[in-house]
Amino acid sequence: MIPSPDPALYEGLTRATCAALEQAEIFLPPDVVRALTAARDRETNGIAQREIDTILANIAMAESLRVPICQDTGVPVIYLTLPPGIPLDPRIFDAVAEGVRIATRKIPLRPNVVDPLTRKNSGDNTGPGMPAVHVRTGEKVTVTVLPKGAGAENMSRIAMMLPTDRDKVPKFVAETVLLAGGKPCPPVVLGIGIGGTFDGAAALAKEALLEPLDTMTSAEHEILDAVNDLCIGPMGLGGRTTALAVKIREAACHTASLPVAVNVQCWACRRATVEVQW
């Protein structure tokens, strides 16, 4: 017998979605602030130093005024965890969308979600397939939000590379950053998905952006070095600080495939997780 879902769960999901968006839009995660501060200390280019100072001042100002960090408040990308025993009911998606609508009015967020071809704005940051909701199992019911702005998202790329070209992954990533220049509002965070399928690599790249920036593997460091060596710098004005961190996620793939996706994220690497209370 399937247990009857508790209506309080859906109300809790709506509240948690709204709370997570509020947290993410106004307060940058501490690991991102630490990465910016460390980059400021290492930076030797005077223009780059002042750009990072302005960014840090903006983060503090958003906190004290309780307003969004950036006027591009993004589109809502949402990750849910559901423990065993909680049924995957359509009402879960409705509850999350309602949380987005409330957050749009309350924070307020800029209404960014439009029909892809008519470009008609829904006015509430929801629409078919939006918010994008990804569900996985976990120990508790949690909502994680990753509001994604367009400037950086538009600079993202995917390649179906040759399996024998696996040593060319750093080159593909550096080329992506080179072509982006100052447009994605560097210093950026790079989420990289390696393996899986065409769509799977892109999903991995985005999920990689949820990881804390404090630690990196040697492969991640190698790519970060290649990217920062371009000296594009904050806002494309020059300096060593082109990227704050590189995060890689991998999945097994077909022996004849090597999908590689780069999801570019501006310095405002906004994310927050809230546990659902019900």
Add this chain to the structure above:
Amino acid sequence: MVTTIDLCTPLSHEVLMLRAGDHVTLSGTVYTARDEAHLRMQEEGIPFDPHGAVIYHCGPVIHQGKIIAAGPTTSARMNALSGFLLDRGVRALVGKGGMGRQVVEQMKGRAVYLSFTGGCAALAASRMSLRGVYFEDLGMAEAVYAIDLDHLPLVVGIDASGNDLFDAVSRNAQARFRKRFSVPREVSP
């Protein structure tokens, strides 16, 4: 120690002395304009005195007559739409990401491009007060707002002598990429 030059609108030929890379602050009135506002001003005329004026590439979030968030938008979208403003006496364009060769040429001997840090919408709003609005029918993001600035921190991205910091950084990045990865030709999208 880096010195900062304080500018106040309306601007005059002091902008000709600025060099790409200089740190400045800007105070006084600026006018926001994005794609649609540029088109409207071309058709119907400029609704403010353009002589010595500053255009800010920005679509702010305004709530109950107050500026909530007002960071810069990508200036390159206005590449083909800026000449008539410069011809009418506009002395500075403010935005992010720099502008095309055509605008660099059009600014020579008369105007500069000032870069404001992308994403810094809260800081910008804290240094602004709203004075008025034109073309309100274009909607919140596209209307022209007259905004008073109080020492907004900017960097000269393109000076009136044709020096373009964005272009210099981009050419250097190309060279470094090609050397590191042994790429013979220029990389383009």
